[in-house]
Amino acid sequence: MLLKTFYIQRWLDENTFKRLLTFSRFISRTERGSQFVIDIDRARKNKVKLDDIISTLSDLGIKLEENEIKEISKYLPEYDIEFELKDGKLLIKPHIFMLDIVKDLKEKEILKYDKVNKVYVTYPYYYYILKNRLEEYGLKIRELKLDIKELNVNFKGELRDYQKEAIETWKQKDGSGVIALPTGAGKTVIGIAILAEVKRSTLIVTFTKDQMIQWRDSLFKFTDLSKSDVGLYYSQEKTIRPVTITTYHTAYRHMKELSGKFNLLIIDEAHHLPAEKFKQIALQCIAAKRLALSATPVREDGKHEELFKLMGGLIYFKTPQELIQKGYLAPYELIQLRVDLTPKEKMKYSSLLSQFRKLSGGKKVSELLQLMKEGNQNAIEAMKIYNEMKKIVNLAENKLKVLDDIIKKENGSKILIFTQYVEQAEEIAKKYNAYLITGKTNKNERERILKIFKTLKSGILVLTTVGDEGLDIPDANVGIIVTGTGSRRQFIQRLGRLLRPSNGKVAKLYEIVTRGTAEEYQASKRKDITFGITSYSSSEDDLM
Numbered sequence: 001m002l003l004k005t006f007y008i009q010r011w012l013d014e015n016t017f018k019r020l021l022t023f024s025r026f027i028s029r030t031e032r033g034s035q036f037v038i039d040i041d042r043a044r045k046n047k048v049k050l051d052d053i054i055s056t057l058s059d060l061g062i063k064l065e066e067n068e069i070k071e072i073s074k075y076l077p078e079y080d081i082e083f084e085l086k087d088g089k090l091l092i093k094p095h096i097f098m099l100d101i102v103k104d105l106k107e108k109e110i111l112k113y114d115k116v117n118k119v120y121v122t123y124p125y126y127y128y129i130l131k132n133r134l135e136e137y138g139l140k141i142r143e144l145k146l147d148i149k150e151l152n153v154n155f156k157g158e159l160r161d162y163q164k165e166a167i168e169t170w171k172q173k174d175g176s177g178v179i180a181l182p183t184g185a186g187k188t189v190i191g192i193a194i195l196a197e198v199k200r201s202t203l204i205v206t207f208t209k210d211q212m213i214q215w216r217d218s219l220f221k222f223t224d225l226s227k228s229d230v231g232l233y234y235s236q237e238k239t240i241r242p243v244t245i246t247t248y249h250t251a252y253r254h255m256k257e258l259s260g261k262f263n264l265l266i267i268d269e270a271h272h273l274p275a276e277k278f279k280q281i282a283l284q285c286i287a288a289k290r291l292a293l294s295a296t297p298v299r300e301d302g303k304h305e306e307l308f309k310l311m312g313g314l315i316y317f318k319t320p321q322e323l324i325q326k327g328y329l330a331p332y333e334l335i336q337l338r339v340d341l342t343p344k345e346k347m348k349y350s351s352l353l354s355q356f357r358k359l360s361g362g363k364k365v366s367e368l369l370q371l372m373k374e375g376n377q378n379a380i381e382a383m384k385i386y387n388e389m390k391k392i393v394n395l396a397e398n399k400l401k402v403l404d405d406i407i408k409k410e411n412g413s414k415i416l417i418f419t420q421y422v423e424q425a426e427e428i429a430k431k432y433n434a435y436l437i438t439g440k441t442n443k444n445e446r447e448r449i450l451k452i453f454k455t456l457k458s459g460i461l462v463l464t465t466v467g468d469e470g471l472d473i474p475d476a477n478v479g480i481i482v483t484g485t486g487s488r489r490q491f492i493q494r495l496g497r498l499l500r501p502s503n504g505k506v507a508k509l510y511e512i513v514t515r516g517t518a519e520e521y522q523a524s525k526r527k528d529i530t531f532g533i534t535s536y537s538s539s540e541d542d543l544m
């Protein structure tokens with residue numbers, strides 16, 4: 001396509017002549033000088049950009065009018081690549097052939113080509129990776145216009161040595177990474193100190209509403225952030241501010257809204273992130289800087305590898321023992337007590353076990369769960385029996401007798417009792433006139449009970465699994481696990497509840513296990529519990 005004709009009076013050296021021919025055609029010599037016409041197809045073929053044409057002609061004393069520039073720019077874009085953020089997706093509009101540059105990403109299906117709109121589509125997570133790669137090829141990029149604010153914020157606390165170390169490591173890793181520290185070690189404080197370093201819009205993702213509130217309170221305690229800089233974004237309110245605190249459940253449903261607004265992404269309780277739906281939070285967030293915090297990043301299902309990929313790899317961890325030695329966590333004692341099933345329970349358990357073995361045909365529980373989903377009748381029956389067996393083990397009569405002995409022995413302590421069964425929790429709370437928080441306890445009642453229990457010198461609080469994460473009762477010093485699942489992560493979180501340091505405290509965690517059943521096997525494997533990222537992985541399969 002031919003556009004504007006222009007004339008050049010002066011003599012042209014060979015290089016200038018060649019440069020002109022990259023985007024125009026020489027027509028002839030006339031009394032007005034050498035006649036050329038801009039040829040768009042030729043310019044495109046030679047990857048000549050609008051800027052090149054403007055600068056070459058102006059060097060030769062020819063100034064293009066506004067309307068002429070507009071006309072050319074319609075066919076010859078100013079940029080090689082244009083980025084756009086749309087509905088939580090990153091669109092890449094190429095004006096040059098870019099497949100060779102992104103071939104590997106296309107083969108890994110990270111990039112998909114939308115033939116209709118002639119754009120590549122991927123997650124915002126890849127924006128900076130793509131932008132840097134394309135710029136290395138000297139391409140002119142139209143960058144995203146992100147709504148990211150500067151933050152006027154300073155950290156007001158005193159960091160502990162390991163916290164400083166963790167932050168330094170994160171900075172050396174170019175602002176990404178997973179930091180694993182035991183519960184109570186001050187991960188929230190690390191996150192806040194990093195936020196105060198980055199001083200840019202930050203999205204903080206927590207797992208429960210309580211944790212959201214704890215983060216907000218800690219932000220005001222450890223920084224000079226103004227109240228108007230912090231917003232909560234969850235079921236009851238959707239306030240987006242330069243520092244926005246949200247929950248996994250709300251964030252993944254609203255990433256279209258949150259995607260392009262933050263430069264720092266902090267994921268708390270990060271072991272939840274690899275879940276299929278939650279990982280969309282990390283993938284759809286444009287944030288260049290990422291921090292993941294967890295006491296137990298290693299997941300039984302091995303999905304922690306996903307977490308490390310999305311958030312920059314495990315960069316720092318300390319075990320409780322290391323922090324106890326430094327006096328930052330309370331020393332603790334693990335006590336496992338074994339009880340027998342009563343003869344009646346034993347009879348029931350072994351008859352169920354032989355039925356289970358017949359029906360399962362030696363298959364592992366994980367295989368049976370899969371078969372059950374496919375409607376396999378034997379698997380369905382086997383799993384029904386399996387759950388009955390678990391209940392016998394967990395609700396063993398003798399467990400309550402041993403629980404009674406422990407409570408008598410620990411009288412005067414502040415005791416947390418964990419069980420995963422609501423009815424068992426209610427029975428225990430009634431018997432000892434103890435406080436009770438279960439999944440059925442509403443938010444106000446839960447906050448009221450926690451507030452009272454925190455002020456007590458001694459007492460008993462019974463919790464079901466709802467009490468596992470983000471519970472802050474610094475002076476609790478005894479934990480009793482009456483029944484728990486085999487998940488190592490849950491066990492560590494429960495232990496962590498007790499490890500908040502307070503003067504002269506030695507925390508004790510009792511675990512009551514039923515002898516001769518898989519629960520005992522699970523617990524024995526936990527004997528060497530370390531918070532290090534060991535390969536230990538319990539699974540339901542061990543129960544058989």
Ligand SMILES: Nc1ncnc2c1ncn2[C@@H]1O[C@H](COP(=O)(O)OP(=O)(O)OP(=O)(O)O)[C@@H](O)[C@H]1O
Pocket residue numbers: 157158159160163181182183184185186187188189190295469470471496500
């Ligand atoms: N550097 C510090 N200065 C003052 N207090 C601190 C510091 N680090 C931690 N703490 C205190 O220790 C307690 C636990 O800290 P924090 O809640 O950050 O731990 P955590 O690792 O986030 O716990 P969880 O695993 O439950 O999220 C809090 O009361 C916190 O204020």
